[in-house]
Amino acid sequence: MHQDVEKILISAAEIKEKIDELGRAISRDYSGKYPLVVGILKGASVFMADLIRAMSIDVQIDFMAVSSYGASSKSTGVVRILKDLEQNIEGRHVLIVEDIVDTGLTLNYLLEILKARGPASVRVCTLLDKPSRREINVPVDYNGFSIPDEFVVGYGLDYREKYRNLPEIYVLKKGVYKGR
Numbered sequence: 001m002h003q004d005v006e007k008i009l010i011s012a013a014e015i016k017e018k019i020d021e022l023g024r025a026i027s028r029d030y031s032g033k034y035p036l037v038v039g040i041l042k043g044a045s046v047f048m049a050d051l052i053r054a055m056s057i058d059v060q061i062d063f064m065a066v067s068s069y070g071a072s073s074k075s076t077g078v079v080r081i082l083k084d085l086e087q088n089i090e091g092r093h094v095l096i097v098e099d100i101v102d103t104g105l106t107l108n109y110l111l112e113i114l115k116a117r118g119p120a121s122v123r124v125c126t127l128l129d130k131p132s133r134r135e136i137n138v139p140v141d142y143n144g145f146s147i148p149d150e151f152v153v154g155y156g157l158d159y160r161e162k163y164r165n166l167p168e169i170y171v172l173k174k175g176v177y178k179g180r
């Protein structure tokens with residue numbers, strides 16, 4: 001295990017099993033709809049890569065990047081588009097793929113922007129949910145795991161851009177970050 005992590009919260013095997021389940025549910029719900037699956041960079045990239053391979057329907061993919069946390073572990077509520085979609089989503093069924101929904105501020109903002117573009121539907125799939133931290137009510141249509149209020153890294157999730165490449169989801173050692 002990496003020296004900066006305290007323990008494994010979710011193992012690679014548990015992640016895989018859950019993604020297979022999500023992929024089946026999404027494939028069933030979007031049967032015949034050719035959804036546009038939108039990964040939110042950079043955190044969702046690892047999840048997205050595995051999730052789309054667990055889907056048995058035709059999908060198109062695209063990515064967006066927004067800034068939420070900057071270099072700190074605390075949400076500021078300031079959200080900025082760093083990279084926009086390439087696709088026009090008017091009339092499309094859009095599925096947003098997120099790594100984690102924490103305060104909900106990032107997702108709330110994204111939903112507002114995307115809904116204003118006239119899609120046929122917008123739904124959200126997140127790997128992780130921290131319901132105890134929610135500051136604004138946002139709909140989560142597909143959730144992998146609800147987790148306690150601990151700062152987690154790995155499987156795409158970072159702290160100051162590190163640990164995204166770790167294969168499982170871990171609780172970061174308290175000494176590594178401060179001020180939460």
Ligand code: IMP
Nearest residue numbers: 043075101102103104105106151152157
């Ligand atoms: P929200 O706007 O507070 O919901 O924050 C969502 C974003 O914050 C996620 O996409 C992550 O990038 C980041 N984030 C929130 N909690 C964690 C965590 O425990 N570990 C790593 N990143 C997190």
Ligand code: MG
Nearest residue numbers: 043069157158
């Ligand atoms: Mg991050």
